[in-house]
Amino acid sequence: MNLSPEKKIAGVLVPLFALRGENDLGIGDLGALREFIDWTAEIGFTLVQLLPINETGADNSPYNAISSMAIEPTTLCFAPGSPEDLKRNDFEASLSEINLTALRRSGVKYRQVKELKQRILEKAFANFSACADEKRQSEFERFCEEESSWLRDYALFRVLIEQNKGSAA
Structure with a gap:
């Protein structure tokens, strides 16, 4: 624009x-x-x-x-x-x-x-x-790797939230 x-x-x-x-x-x-x-x-x-x-x-x-x-x-x-x-x-x-x-x-x-x-x-x-076929599995793995700077920590954070009944505190 x-x-x-x-x-x-x-x-x-x-x-x-x-x-x-x-x-x-x-x-x-x-x-x-x-x-x-x-x-x-x-x-x-x-x-x-x-x-x-x-x-x-x-x-x-x-x-x-x-x-x-x-x-x-x-x-x-x-x-x-x-x-x-x-x-x-x-x-x-x-x-x-x-x-x-x-x-x-x-x-x-x-x-x-x-x-x-x-x-x-x-x-x-x-x-x-x-x-999922091998190509799509590979694309998913590539996405996870490309976003690894935040994705792994965030996934752990979400697990902890779930274990604490939705509380992020």
């Missing part, structure tokens, strides 16, 4: 969690963001700014991130095949364990949304671990 004082631009600042879509899982996600960006472009906006999307702590505040690198997993958009290793039966089994209509109603129910999306991520990763 070419910024100049002579050319004015218009944009909008939004919290990603508020961009609710028809198929969301109780919170705004990257799928709804794609739709929102398309809509803002149609009406002439040239900029969309988000509140921080880093992973949050127990208070769920976007301004109280527990990592400067990891994104908030609840912002991920899930559907069968997205991510690639999420099978329809696993996705539907996860949804059958909750009242999706109630989860989508009104404000974000963070605890339930986080638990649901964590289960979905774990199922997708289990499928990846069991079925």
Whole structure:
């Protein structure tokens, strides 16, 4: 984007969690963001700014991130095949364990949304671990190595949070 004082631009600042879509899982996600960006472009906006999307702590505040690198997993958009290793039966089994209509109603129910999306991520990763071909396994290993300056310590930190019932303190 070419910024100049002579050319004015218009944009909008939004919290990603508020961009609710028809198929969301109780919170705004990257799928709804794609739709929102398309809509803002149609009406002439040239900029969309988000509140921080880093992973949050127990208070769920976007301004109280527990990592400067990891994104908030609840912002991920899930559907069968997205991510690639999420099978329809696993996705539907996860949804059958909750009242999706109630989860989508009104404000974000963070605890339930986080638990649901964590289960979905774990199922997708289990499928990846069991079925991914050598090329994809190699790409994952390369990602882990390239991000090793923070990823290993962060993974340990997340394990400790889980062992301490969600407390980062």
